[in-house]
Structures are given as structure tokens and as C-alpha cells.
Amino acid sequence: FNFKVASRVAGRTPFEFIGSNVVRALPSDFAPPPSNLTVQATSASGIQLRWDQGTAGPVRYKVEYREVTGGSSDAFGFPQDVEILAGGGLSTFITGLDGQKTYDFRVFSGSFRGYETAGSNILSGAQPVGVPQDLSVRGVNRDSATIDWLPPSQGQVPRSYRIQYVLADLITEIADVQHLGGNLATQSALVTPLQQASHTIRVFSRAQGGFYQPLGTLPVIVAPLIVPTGMRVTSIGPHHISLAWDISPEVLTAPAFLVPSAYRIDFEQRATRAKNTTMELSPDTSSVTIAHLETNTEYEFVLKAKSQSGTFQSGLGQNPV
Structure with missing residues (x-):
């Protein structure tokens, strides 16, 4: 069924024509739990979550999260309702998080009778961390390249970075590249060995707790060359x-x-x-x-x-x- 709400001024008819947004839902007493809860993106103070849903249609979702300190976790709390839109809304952005803290998340489906008690998988160890800025290529030769970037413009300076370069379906990653320190310092790294044709390179921040943000910089293209x-x-x-x-x-x-x-x-x-x-x-x-x-x-x-x-x-x- 599709639902929407229309209003009218007291004592007058008819109802206004446009109405609210449309919500699509099944009149079921049970909504199966979401699955594959993952981090889709991060910022200096927020985390965007994404999940999958089965064939039944929840009316809404509830996201809960908890802080993890010293290896122990608090009870889940901080509930945030997410209404699904027509066709399904399977992501949300949680803001107001602390870049020095680690968080666990889970999501619950909601039917007309309330939220189900069985939630999604627990997403553990996520951290807000900013995206590196201004990735560029300083220089190349026939088998390597030097790239530069700036730390995230807001939030904590990342603990380290991960460099990813892709040639066709071959993905190579260099983990734990150390930053030089200071929010204005240019970070540098040598990418080697390059192979035939062009490589697509991106850089990812690693939060202080070890979590790598999944989105990374905009890609740059690097090709090995015999330069003058x-x-x-x-x-x-x-x-x-x-x-x-x-x-x-x-x-x-x-x-x-x-x-x-x-x-x-x-x-x-x-x-x-x-x-x-x-x-x-x-x-x-x-x-x-x-x-x-x-x-x-x-x-x-x-x-x-x-x-x-x-x-x-x-x-x-x-x-x-």
C-alpha cells in the first residue's frame, strides 16, 4: 500500500491536493531484520550507514549506537528513527559523533506494531574521520610516482593513510602510510611499481582507533612515463x-x-x-x-x-x- 497525509483548513473543504510524501509499506505484523550493515562514508564528526532489506516492507527503521571505550562497550542507545521513502530508504547519516571515539551500530526494522526485537548485524569499531584533500601527482618515471595530499580540513589528524592504486581489475594497497604532522603539512608517498597503462589512485584516512574510512579522495590518474x-x-x-x-x-x-x-x-x-x-x-x-x-x-x-x-x-x- 502507498500512504500519504493531506490537510485542510478547519471548517473548509476540500483537502489540499498535493499532500505529504508517500510511504510504501506492507500491512504485516513482522518486518525481517536488515542485513549487511556497513559504513558507506564518514566525515570528521559523522558516519553514513547503509544496509540491505528483505522482501517485506518495513514502515521505518531505528538506528542504535554505543560508544566503545577501553575495549568495553556501553549499552546500545541514542536511537534515531529513519523513515523509509517510496521505493525504500536504506541509509542514514549519524552526526554529532566524537572523532576520538569508536562506535558500534545496529539497525532494527519497524512495522505498524513497533520495532522488531531482532536487529541487524552489529557493525563494530567504526569511527568518524575526515577525507584527505587535494590529491595530486608530483612526478613520475617509468615505474613509480610520487603523490601529495593534504590532511582532512576538519577534525582529528588521521593516524595514518592507505594508498590504493588500480590497474584494470588489479588492486594494490599500501597500508599505514604515516603522516608528517600538522594540519597544513603536505603528505607524500612513493607509489611503486607502476605497470602498463594508467593507474587510478586514491588515498584513505585511518582514524586514531584504526578504522579506515571507506570513501577516500577523488581519484587521480597516473601513467608511467620516460620523462625528460x-x-x-x-x-x-x-x-x-x-x-x-x-x-x-x-x-x-x-x-x-x-x-x-x-x-x-x-x-x-x-x-x-x-x-x-x-x-x-x-x-x-x-x-x-x-x-x-x-x-x-x-x-x-x-x-x-x-x-x-x-x-x-x-x-x-x-x-x-
């Missing part, structure tokens, strides 16, 4: 700077996925951090002149190579000029 080396300034004029670099002879015999398809120069003013980039340069180009620069102004230049997948990446360990 030795970028240097060859001439300077009132409004231009000329640069040159060395292309490895390996590109003549290496597999195609390791050979850059183009280059470009990214540059910015040191004082204002105003960013610019050149047009794409052919893969056999080893020098460029950048014009229309401001006299007596410091600039920073980074050479980037384009992989066969279309991503531009700088060389591993190559400092900007």
Missing part, C-alpha cells in the same frame, strides 16, 4: 625566457605506453602565483621560448609530459626551474 630531464634556462631577454631539456634515448626503443605523446610548460609568477601554460609541444621538441613575460619578475617553470592516456605529468624528482 635536465630542464635549464638557455637565454633571458627583457620579456622572454628560453628553456631546454634532454630527451632520453630510451624513447626510441621503449614500449609505446612509456613514450610521451607531447610536452607542455606550466609556469607561474612567484609573487602572485598567477598560473599559465604553453601550447602542446611535439614529443621531439627539446626547447621552447616563452614570450610576453614581465621584466624583473620571478617565474617558476615545470616541464610536463603527456601520457598516451592524455594526462600531463612532471618528472619524478625533477625540481622546477
Whole structure:
């Protein structure tokens, strides 16, 4: 059955037309317990839960949780009702949690007669923890890459991080990558070995109690490349700077996925951090002149190579000029 509530002003007819939201439910005296209760996402002070439900239709759900301290758990409490929407609502976000505490959760189905006594599986040891920020690739070579990221913008600094990189169906994970300390510190890690084609990389925070948040950063794409080396300034004029670099002879015999398809120069003013980039340069180009620069102004230049997948990446360990 589908249910909704409509109202009218006292002494007048008819009822207003639109009515409330629609709730779909079965007139059953029994609603089977939910299953597969898991953490779907976390924040610095909240946890999003997700669960599965059987064929019968509960009217609503009740989420209970408890704090875990010193290896012992309090009694379940803090009930929060979750009304299901038309078609079923099988998740909720629990807020106001402490990032230094660990929590257990379970969910109960509710029929017209109340909540069932048999709940879902107990989800143990979950912790609120923020998501790492600003994941980027600092540099690559033919078999490794260095990536950078920032700690979560709010809440506790994570105990450590987990790096995940994926090639097709092959998932590789590096656990317990230590942070450098401080909310403003850039975290770094070396990802190796890279294999053919592009890898999708994400970073996950680990809470102080050991719980890894499941969502992670937005992914970045990394591809192994034979990148140029030795970028240097060859001439300077009132409004231009000329640069040159060395292309490895390996590109003549290496597999195609390791050979850059183009280059470009990214540059910015040191004082204002105003960013610019050149047009794409052919893969056999080893020098460029950048014009229309401001006299007596410091600039920073980074050479980037384009992989066969279309991503531009700088060389591993190559400092900007």
C-alpha cells in the first residue's frame, strides 16, 4: 500500500491536493531484520550507514549506537528513527559523533506494531574521520610516482593513510602510510611499481582507533612515463625566457605506453602565483621560448609530459626551474 497525509483548513473543504510524501509499506505484523550493515562514508564528526532489506516492507527503521571505550562497550542507545521513502530508504547519516571515539551500530526494522526485537548485524569499531584533500601527482618515471595530499580540513589528524592504486581489475594497497604532522603539512608517498597503462589512485584516512574510512579522495590518474630531464634556462631577454631539456634515448626503443605523446610548460609568477601554460609541444621538441613575460619578475617553470592516456605529468624528482 502507498500512504500519504493531506490537510485542510478547519471548517473548509476540500483537502489540499498535493499532500505529504508517500510511504510504501506492507500491512504485516513482522518486518525481517536488515542485513549487511556497513559504513558507506564518514566525515570528521559523522558516519553514513547503509544496509540491505528483505522482501517485506518495513514502515521505518531505528538506528542504535554505543560508544566503545577501553575495549568495553556501553549499552546500545541514542536511537534515531529513519523513515523509509517510496521505493525504500536504506541509509542514514549519524552526526554529532566524537572523532576520538569508536562506535558500534545496529539497525532494527519497524512495522505498524513497533520495532522488531531482532536487529541487524552489529557493525563494530567504526569511527568518524575526515577525507584527505587535494590529491595530486608530483612526478613520475617509468615505474613509480610520487603523490601529495593534504590532511582532512576538519577534525582529528588521521593516524595514518592507505594508498590504493588500480590497474584494470588489479588492486594494490599500501597500508599505514604515516603522516608528517600538522594540519597544513603536505603528505607524500612513493607509489611503486607502476605497470602498463594508467593507474587510478586514491588515498584513505585511518582514524586514531584504526578504522579506515571507506570513501577516500577523488581519484587521480597516473601513467608511467620516460620523462625528460635536465630542464635549464638557455637565454633571458627583457620579456622572454628560453628553456631546454634532454630527451632520453630510451624513447626510441621503449614500449609505446612509456613514450610521451607531447610536452607542455606550466609556469607561474612567484609573487602572485598567477598560473599559465604553453601550447602542446611535439614529443621531439627539446626547447621552447616563452614570450610576453614581465621584466624583473620571478617565474617558476615545470616541464610536463603527456601520457598516451592524455594526462600531463612532471618528472619524478625533477625540481622546477
